[in-house]
Amino acid sequence: DAGVIQSPRHEVTEMGQEVTLRCKPISGHDYLFWYRQTMMRGLELLIYFNNNVPIDDSGMPEDRFSAKMPNASFSTLKIQPSEPRDSAVYFCASTYRLTYYEQYFGPGTRLTVT
Amino acid sequence: GENVEQHPSTLSVQEGDSAVIKCTYSDSASNYFPWYKQELGKGPQLIIDIRSNVGEKKDQRIAVTLNKTAKHFSLHITETQPEDSAVYFCAARDGSSNTGKLIFGQGTTLQVKP
Numbered sequence: 760d761a762g763v764i765q766s767p768r769h770e771v772t773e774m775g776q777e778v779t780l781r782c783k784p785i786s787g788h789d790y791l792f793w794y795r796q797t798m799m800r801g802l803e804l805l806i807y808f809n810n811n812v813p814i815d816d817s818g819m820p821e822d823r824f825s826a827k828m829p830n831a832s833f834s835t836l837k838i839q840p841s842e843p844r845d846s847a848v849y850f851c852a853s854t855y856r857l858t859y860y861e862q863y864f865g866p867g868t869r870l871t872v873t
Numbered sequence: 874g875e876n877v878e879q880h881p882s883t884l885s886v887q888e889g890d891s892a893v894i895k896c897t898y899s900d901s902a903s904n905y906f907p908w909y910k911q912e913l914g915k916g917p918q919l920i921i922d923i924r925s926n927v928g929e930k931k932d933q934r935i936a937v938t939l940n941k942t943a944k945h946f947s948l949h950i951t952e953t954q955p956e957d958s959a960v961y962f963c964a965a966r967d968g969s970s971n972t973g974k975l976i977f978g979q980g981t982t983l984q985v986k987p
Contacts, residue, residue, distance in 0.1 A: 804976075
């Protein structure tokens with residue numbers, strides 16, 4: 760398997776613009792997690808899905824953030840409108856319930872909002 | 874909820890020396906403790922993990938110990954090499970959920986000097 764795939768790898772946008780980050784989990788995995796990493800706050804869990812259903816979105820910063828998982832092989836994290844404080848590296852990770860301990864991370868998307 | 878504290882935040886050792894990173898957790902129901910290594914520009918990668926029914930686990934030069942009574946666990950790297958230089962994260966599985974949700978420590982930047 761190719762592992763968790765994220766796109767784009769880098770995104771530079773202007774404040775106020777909409778940003779969409781994409782993730783393809785490992786085939787067969789039924790849990791998907793979105794994380795944000797910054798120097799100040801470390802690695803934060805934003806939201807996670809089980810079988811395409813959002814389970815816990817308590818880490819989503821505010822209403823500007825939304826996430827969807829329309830099918831088992833694709834998820835998006837959208838920020839609208841984006842702000843400079845959203846600049847961070849966003850990671851997607853997936854795991855499977857029978858080995859649900861082991862999360863596999865994607866390479867991340869580095870977002871810069873100017 | 875679970876809280877994970879990690880120390881030290883930075884660690885510098887001479888090649889060949891040992892490195893130890895320590896973490897404490899708050900939720901006595903936590904039962905799984907992975908360690909991740911993050912190299913520059915990459916996502917975190919699982920390097921070793923331990924479950925609450927085991928006190929120690931080794932994999933070549935790395936080992937993890939768990940003290941459930943004191944609620945702390947440690948990563949030990951022996952005979953360090955320059956390629957061990959990276960950021961290391963400990964994590965604890967959220968004991969209140971049954972979904973593999975992980976709570977991460979703040980990370981330790983390890984520098985191995987040749």
